[in-house]
Amino acid sequence: MAEAHPVGFQWVAEAKARGAKLVHVDPRFTRTSAMADKHVHIRAGTDIALLGGLIRHVIENDMWFKEYVTHYTNAAHLVDEGYQDTEDLDGLFSGFDKDTGGYDNATWQYEKDPYEADGIAKDMTLQHPRSVFQILRRHYSRYTPEMVGNVTGIKTEDFLELAELIGKNSGRERTTVMAYALGWTQHSMGSQFIRTAAILQLLLGNMGRPGGGIMALRGHATIQGSSDIPTLFNLLPGYLPFPVAGKHDTLRDYLDDAVPKDQKGFWSNGDAYMVSLLKAWFGDDATEENDFGYQYLPRLTGAHGTYQTLMRMFDKSVDGYFVLGQNPAVGSANGRMQRLGMSNLKWMVVRDFQLIETATWWKEGPEIATGELKTEDIATEVFFMPAANHTEKAGTFTQTQRLVQWRHQAITPPGDARSELEFFYDLGVRLKEKLKDSTDPRDKPLQAMTWDYPVDEHGEPSAEAVLKEINGYYTTGPNAGKPVDNFNQYKADGSTAGGCWIYAGVYAGGINHAANRVPGKDQDEMAHQWAWAWPANRRILYNRASADLDGNPWSERKKLVWWDEEQEVWTGKDVPDFPIKRPPSTKTAHDTHGPDALAGDDPFIMQSDGKGWLFAPKGMNDGPMPTHFEPAESPVTNPLYPQQESPSRVLITSRGNQLAPAGDQPGAEVFPHVFTTYRLTEHQTAGGMSRFLPYLSELQPEMFVEVSQELAAEAGLEPYGWATIASPRGAIEAKVLVTQRMQPVVAGGKTVHQIGMPFHFGVGNQALVTGDSVNDLLGMTLDPNVYIQSAKAVACTIMPGRRPRGPALVKFVEDLREQAGITVLTGHRRLTFERDAETMEVSDPPTLTDPEPHTGE
Amino acid sequence: MVDFLERPGELMEAYGQDTERKGFFTDTSICIGCKACEVACKEWNQNPMKGDLEILGSSYDNTGSLGANTWRHVAFIEQGQEQIDKARESGARLVGLGMPAFGAPETREPNTTEDLGMPEFGSPGVRIKNKVDNPPNPDTPEFRWLMSSDVCKHCTYAGCLDVCPTGALYRTEYGTVVVQDDICNGCGTCVAGCPFGVIERRDTGTIHTKPDRVDSRYSMDVKHKGTAKKCTFCFDRMVDGQTPACAQTCPTQSIQYGGREEMVDNAKKRVTAMHEKGLTEARLYGANPNDGVGGIGSVFLLLDEPEVYGLPPDPQVPTKDLPKMYKKVGIAAAGMLAAAATAFLGARKK
């Protein structure tokens, strides 16, 4: 956090000055570690084992928060009789589909009990063997301190110190917060890493309370906003799922599946959110008769993420590619594939401030140097369109705590530079103009699309008008045209339009609340009058959990929101995240649904049962509870299960994306080390906003690799000399930093050397500082829930000296692959064990023999 | 007879304004090494980058040292357990030698004009009794990464100012030491006059990017070519009541700005607090009025010997002995006048 979010770290520094303990868990000793009370060296990619060990420790040592867990989580819920755990199935859950790697979650469901108002069978003593609590306990029973040590490389005394610290710092009087960034997400099980942390925080009673929670430290100004109002294939604004062919053929199908009415909580009102979105997009053309234009929306037929799209480029199936303030030639996994993919496009539009590597790969990229691409043979047309920066346009960023902050425009953009707002508005106007007379039904959605935003004298559309549409407004009645005040005013009958229901209220009363700027010093610590947080300007989500069953704060010290007996309302320092007049004693009535069904002790109002989920009966594609598997191409054989890697990971099979052998398999010794990637304080992501700036470039001017003293001695690396680092995908060179900040760890009985490399550098002639890109070494092995790449624990080898030049570089990597015996199917076995029917012993499954590699080159 | 060593207090009085001496307190124990101070300083003062753009071989430090263009510089030091133990011992020894009563001092050496009460470096060590009673003895970590933002010291006896022949260097009404770029002729006398190696003569040309780049688009023209440059304490912000850019931007308040007395006081309190936790490696740097520069305006809390950070352990103002040589101020003034004239004529020829 000190490294990548230095100004946010001021609050950690402040907490520390008041006596808070700071523990930093990281494979590297970073600037954050330097500030921490304790740094815990962990083997990259093993956080589920650590967190699972903490869960076990908290349960077995009775450190969990009993009232909280019993009533606010699903600990008491009973799970279906057919459910089988990884403990029963050697690393698999019931419902596994060998062919797809996915799961049928039918057996993960709660047991039904028609006598319970919410229909869920429960055991409030938490003793029933099929209660979530007991299932959880069994699931993590083998994550002992010794096992944690064997998997993660963390010394037992360090683990116990951490466990005691967290346990003792949680409860009525105290809370513990966890902060994470991409060290937890960029894994083939990234989503499950976060789930494990959530389970631990629920057990400790740290959710919905001040000083608690799990803080996602997002790396970009509005990466939160980019998910809220998503430019992501699988989402519509406000986390409504994007329609899927076959499942969501009609609006009714969609609503019944995605936002069913017969569940608890606010998702039950999803019909109002969806219909209002359709009204916002298709205006008068969206009527009850045509399902509000639902049929205008395109449909998904699987994952269409950025890596799947890349692979389609090789099939010549993608003609045009817009790259907007993004630098995939450097910043995406497997950089070589990214650049080769772009050479298969017909055209691309790059919008940026600088001639980033994604704009110049066709003449300055590494493949030109190796001879794999020749400029004069590349057919791709490239449009470079200069972009306006944050001072040259008005609009909102949503920062990491959901705070929507308005930026006022300071100056007009220079030259041809334009905002994305203006560029896309202009493109939309032109498309509509060209199609205005079309009778082709395919063009109807564009014709129907509302696109009438006021523009200023420079042609820039009004961002505030767009924000108003996002907020939502009435379409009919006396208030027609007026903004709604909150999402409860969204209606499913077409009388409201609204682009993103969770942002409803940001423009309440016709006032741009994102621009609220009452100075912090003139407010309390919640600072509600600085900008606006979704939803409803609430600063801490699920904050009803900050009060006990009776609605009183768990402690004076940790009070936030409480039930006011006299006024009969929820009140407090934050906007209560609960139906405001519902007493804490309320029980769920039979045959109720939606917000009405929420009982007084259902703080998790977006969950279909009102509870925090220790066990996820739905929503996760790779299991209801997190389980430690080794990262792809790990040098360690999984000490916990015969199943080596996540059986559900998404694999991309291609000659350009081959994997190293894992564990003790032959050839694994060719790529014996693990590297992890990271951001430096002095740079930003792929460098487009830092490597072109003199003041930042001089602070970290060259690509480097951080190695331990032990590895330097073993590999013959000279401090500040050159090293070549190679994976089965490529080879790069970097200056060597030999440092005690890197340490080998002992795991699975072997010493694992961990190597660190920043991901900011790229090859080109435009930036002030350049260098080989570590992302060229990454493979594309993805998380099955969110399709993020595994970037934090990757196999490599390292040797002194600079890498080969020209075609020799390609040969060099080929030779290494050959030496390791790598084929396109290496590392592709979903299941790494079979059970002998007679002896019941675990054995290796047969080798794959059916290659279907993607061309990829 | 006039003491040749100038005193900030007297000079500040000469302005006839009721200003207090300003200072920095750089608390290296909470520095996160982000280098925001380096950048904010350059941005405000419009200083060019350094042109090397090569890894220096000094952990995460790639600007190397203070100089004409870098007025805040962050050092990075990686240390193992043995060195940490030593630092803890050396810090405790400063205390053990009769120190520190972090409250009222009991005994003082003669000629001490100020209560120090702190572990401190430099010549005549002030020894104060009363140790912290039974301080805790925390485990020594296996490793630590020290970070420290260095800056011009704005000395009480400023060597650069003493030797400046043109009057370009002067003491402001805030007690800070500033080079006036419209007067400096780049003679470079001050460079040798600084016991900390802070002040440097700026290049006469353009800052180019590293030699293997043909691309000159990034070359930066320098302002005030060939003049001596160093931290001005953001004089142009200070006159407006603003905080210097480095202190303003510092995310963790590792760099504090305020009245120099308050800064010294804060520093002492912080050292006391750390010693009370058994973190005896903490010590003051630059708060001793009896050291060779009369104490500095930019005091530091260090976690090891000054040398570790590249700071002189016992800085001496080179002009300290001048009074012995110049018996009369008139001689000194005449000498300076001659030097000024020469320098001025030299400048005019350009």
Place this chain on the structure above:
Amino acid sequence: MARFSVLGWPVFRQAKSKDKLGRGPAVESPKYANMRPRTEDADKVVQSVCPYCAVGCGQRIYVKDDEVIHIEGDPDSPISRGRLCPKGAASEQLVNTPVRQKTILYRRPYGTDWEELDLETAMEMITERFLEARRNHWEDFDEHGSPVNRTMGIASLGGATIDNEENYLIKKLFSAAGAVQIENQARI
């Protein structure tokens, strides 16, 4: 050079003040005696938000003659309290860096170098290519006969420094055009 009259020389001036040795007010040049912050010339100061990480630090943008002359932390922000990291502190260079590409460039198929294009031509070319790619890879139904109403010929990858309002228009336009391969740094 007028102020360098002999009588104005600091060494003469000093004799007249308490500053006997010429190290203080006696040698202060008019420039320094009248020093003001350069931001005092700003036409306006605009409140903004740092474009780097997601902490969302407040920035004050100092503007003169429609140019950014300085950016510093906004002390009013309860998030950042006036502080900025090195990236935030360098953001004036993000605006004013000499190498910023301010004009449209075009690389034609098999071309070996950039060419210039005017805005109107470039926008028309992009619009035409958009429609063509959309047509080329249009799909009405999937293999099971369910409607898909989409084109697979167009993809987009956006960074996460794109405003909410911009993302909204991007998502709206692409969805209405039938393009589904719309992605963001948030996935990476």
